[in-house]
Amino acid sequence: MCKNPAMPHRVAVVALDHFATLDLGIPGQVFWTAESPDGEKLYEVVTCSPGRRPVRCSAGYSVLPDHDLDVLDTADTVLVPGIHAGRALLDGTIPEPLRAALQGRPRVMSICTGAFVLAAAGLLDGRRATTHWREAARFAALFPRVRLDPDVLFVDDGDVLTSAGVASGLDLCLHVIRRDHGSEVANRAARRCVMPPWRDGGQAQYVERPLPQGDTGGTAATRAWMLANLDVPLDLSALAGHARMSVRTFTRRFREETGVSPARWLTAQRVQRARHLLETTDLGVEEVARLAGFGTAVSLRQHLHAAVGVAPLAYRHTFRRA
Incomplete structure (x- = not known):
């Protein structure tokens, strides 16, 4: 185009x-x-x-x-x-x-x-x-x-x-x-334009609906912590612990605030990190996978293909600018 x-x-x-x-x-x-x-x-x-x-x-x-x-x-x-x-x-x-x-x-x-x-x-x-x-x-x-x-x-x-x-x-x-x-x-x-390159979650987070009574905690700080630690394993119990909530409460609040589950949000952020690294660096696919938190090149290939329909090297060839 x-x-x-x-x-x-x-x-x-x-x-x-x-x-x-x-x-x-x-x-x-x-x-x-x-x-x-x-x-x-x-x-x-x-x-x-x-x-x-x-x-x-x-x-x-x-x-x-x-x-x-x-x-x-x-x-x-x-x-x-x-x-x-x-x-x-x-x-x-x-x-x-x-x-x-x-x-x-x-x-x-x-x-x-x-x-x-x-x-x-x-x-x-x-x-x-x-x-x-x-x-x-x-x-x-x-x-x-x-x-x-x-x-x-x-x-x-x-x-x-x-x-x-x-x-x-x-x-x-x-x-x-x-x-x-x-x-x-x-x-x-x-x-x-003084705006973020991309926003998290979907429009479900903007739908008019009351939040549960007495539930005043938020997940924004934990989302920021997740972004700073994409390259390390992050399971649901660790995320809930960081937010000082039960797993059930954290999962519910996270979906209310972002429109998606914690796992889906985390995967999307890791895909974005991998895409950025593929576009802006010469790092090998294994290293990109590690830094983005996918662990292995095989996992990166699977998630990137699911997100954008191409393998890492094909993506780099298309989007990397001299």
Whole structure:
């Protein structure tokens, strides 16, 4: 997907009526910060609307995009921000011209309820996808052929990517930069945006639900301790002991705060550590496995393949930048 820096990757953002205000601004801000080591911009972001008409949001203003949907023909990636109202949310349909315009694009993304538009265009049938947790039940009813995962921050299904509510669009755009250009470029972009390169857990941690009465402990300090000790064995009893909780209480609180189990969270962090080492060092696979906490190259290969679908050396060949 990545291009020569002299020819920036073009991202076309489709602005629709009732657009979510932050969603519309995220791609222009995040992709604009992605630069090559010599300062060349790696992405160009353009915004369009059907007929190049003004589009209005619920915050009391309209925007007038510079382009109509014809600009999608020159785009390498098409991105649909979230919407707060409209036919896509009500009955799962979109105007035929918009449906046709979204077909056959090299890569398509959505932020938040923009997934409704992609689903209405038929782009998510049979695919795994996500959307804002508050709209998950409605989405599942309107689009039963989509394999909805409401617990994650984003889903990368190759040429179609979807994200959860609002700020998860930041996570998705950074993920795309990382996928296109590696972790160093993505990390620099994250620093420019004053945000973490990736966030822990899924959107399940943000679902509105009361915490149990009288349970005031938290697992943040233990998660930080886990990150500092990824290269050593960490079993559930040791984690609960560090948090000064019973195993049962720790496991419950950890899932409430992160949306995943301690074991799943720990494995994800170790995979991230291994990916970073493969991208930024010349260490052998055995040493990467040891430092990431997998112990052996065989274990690393299994977990990395499960996470990203490739072996360590193939991953390094793809993402390591000279």
